[in-house]
Amino acid sequence: MSIEKQVDSGRRGLLVATCAAGGVVGVATAGALVSTFQPSERAKAAGAPVEVDIADVAPGEMKVVEWRGKPVWILRRTPAMMATLTKGEGELADPASDEIFQLPMPEYCKNPQRARKEHPEVLVTVGICSHLGCSPSSRLAAGPQPNLPNDWPGGFLCPCHGSTFDLSARVFKNKPAPTNMDVPPYMYLSDTRLVIGKDEKGEA
Amino acid sequence: MGAYEETKLPADAPASAKALAWVDDRFPLSKLWNDQWGKYYAPKNFNVWYLFGSLSMLVLVLQIVTGIFLTMHYKPDAALAFGSVEYIMREVPWGWLVRYMHSTGASAFFIVVYLHMARSLMYGSYRKPRELIWLFGFAIFLCLMAEAFFGYLLPWGQMSYWGAQVIVNLFGAIPVIGPDLSEWIRGDYVVSDATLNRFFAFHVIALPLVILGLVAAHLIALHEVGSNNPDGIEVKQHLGEDGHPLDAIPSHPYYTTKDLFGVSVFLLLFSAVVFFAPEMGGYFLEYNNFLPADSMKTPPHIAPTWYFTPFYSVLRATTADFMYVVMAAVAAMVVFVWLKSKLAYRTKVAIAVIGIVLIVGMLPQVLDAKFWGVVLFGSSVVILAFLPWLDHSPARSLRYRPSWHSYLYIVFALVFVTLGYLGTQLPTPAFTIISQVCTLAYFAFFLLMPWWSTMGTFKPLPTRLTFTPH
């Protein structure tokens, strides 16, 4: 739809200027409209950090809280459970947690326990399988069980497609799930209280 | 069409030209562009009154786009609706801007459409052969009023609720079927969540589809006969060698740039309102609508939104006392038709019979003023549709009519504005009298038009368009 007319330079200049200005109007309006898609204050408030009291979580027990609409597991491991973490690392797909699922791996959790040094026995992980998003079931007891190998150290089994994870929520080799489960940023407010979604660097 | 023949361009033609040729062989893209705009020849003497058609289209697009984005966050539930609007205003990024654009756009739509209709009145754009354009336009106006009415319930404020309650109850005035009809429209005994949900469906998808279809029909009808112009003469009488009217110019680029200028000024005024006066003194966003709907408490002063008030005034003016005046006016009209019109005898008898039936029906014992109020309210809108057949002036445009015709149109405009203003105010006895006088004047303007439009000394029509070069 081009204009096939003799266009003098003054007119061409005006055309360019008007089109440019019109483009700015269009982009500004479109920008404002598209921005309305972004999370609203309500969504952001619902995604705020969650404080959890863990005094009632005995060794070997697990608590589940909600953060950003997802289940977060807080598992206090027994010394026997802790011992299994460094033994069977040959069976794990990514023992050092080099790959991530959705959340960046906090530096302070890059260890076999995937926990902060204040309480290495406490695991905080987002209980969502990295395959297609189901929440795995607990299989904390060690030893042979249906659908699990004979040398099962204890961990989690995802009922949807059979992925298994150890007691640090690290995925075993040759399973549908490609990566370990996420560890959210978290920090201790006291010995018995932690906040999920926030650490020294600020809020997630 | 015959066998498919591919358009062959020389090998060194630009890729864009080849792409266009590929499409044109399969879809009349260039033809559509040229027929509808690019080479649509329009009279060259369009003045500012001719901007409002394209501005109407701009506002329609604006309302649809902002409406879509509002629908992403609005909740059509009686318990959630009011809160969801405040959610949009406060919590959705740029939500306040989308909301204000939509609320200002609703009022802007009516301002632009009323001015668009005024142009048609001034220049006789509804006259033969353009009656169908006018009728499609009238249908668009009806749908626009319904669209605004349904949309106004959605914020679920006090005015939303009680305005809907009153207007739906108007249907209850229809004899025999009225109350059942009102209940059917509402989906409940009073305006409620059921009403809100269905009005949401009408407002968001049903009516917009109908309006878009009618706008397409409106434009197709226009392009079939060609545009009128401020002189009211047909430009197709004088064709040039190229087959196009001598006094017409292609819409592109001339009316593209002119409309672009019109759009820029409109956006300037529109933005001034959106950013500095979105409430517009309570006319664009009613103060009472910032109170959540309360079915137990009626606000002391319910008024419809400003664009409905002229017709609302007619409804309120129709009191029991006024019915006697209306009966006399009907009788006078019948007598006038018998004495003055050149209609066939049988038609005159039919008119007399209808007149007598109406007068009997207006007796207080037969049908009450509430019913006739609704009838007059509806008639004040519907009478617009009859304009092409009421206007018998030998000159289409006011420019070539006797000067006193122009004054009459100005008086009509003042009557319309007065009725509108009175509709926003509480009905005092004095205001009621004034609105009754204005109602009579309003209907007289139309119903007596077959006579007064032929009276007076008309100026000679020019053969060619009057145009002052820039």
Place this chain on the structure above:
Amino acid sequence: MKVFAKKLIAVLALAPGLAFAAEGGYPLDRAPERNDLASLQNGAKIFVNYCLNCHSASAMRYNRLRDLGLSEEQIKNNLLFSADKVGAMMTTAMRPDDARAWFGAVPPDLSVIARAKSSPAGSGADYLYTYLRTFYKDDTRPTGWNNMVVPNVAMPHAMWQQQGIRAAKFTDQPDPHEPGKTVHAFAGFEQVEPGTMSAQDFDTATADLVAYLSWMAEPAQHTRKRLGVVVLIFLSIFSFLAWRLNESYWKQVK
């Protein structure tokens, strides 16, 4: 018809006077302009301390107070009364049924009250400013308080300790419209017991509160106006360019 004609003539003769027919009601004072952040912060403080006990502002999120120059810590430590998270809405713990039993009416939500109370008599801010300063002692009312702007209001004087207790004086005057009748006319307030604030300080505090309520009714208003200036300047330039572009084509049309 004759009656109609007589009425018509009478009305037309009186028409000029009708334009100024008063709507009745207590005349509203103009709310002072208090747009600086310090006043708005003070208004927020008064609001959460005196209003949020009974009223809610359920569209207002506590952390939006950041727009008034407060940090989240400041909000959490000084203003977070009815919730435990700064991202929560300003709700009240009072249940509607209890409110109705105690006061006879449910205290309305105040999120957009400053926009709802505008009228031809004055802006919403003017209404609230006048309303909050015209409570007076009335032993015939269940709460012991009455109000000039909203007669027989169900709300007690929330800030009576600051303003003190005032009584309203009424005199009986002859009715200008109907001779032989008297009208109960308001003749001013008298201070029965002093409050902790002087009258001027109380007015200032109320102005701050009303300014906060006006801000809370539309927190985006400051952004809206600032952006509006930019938009209008830009569109003026655009209109100028569009005008010149149009002229450059139309000068060819003879």
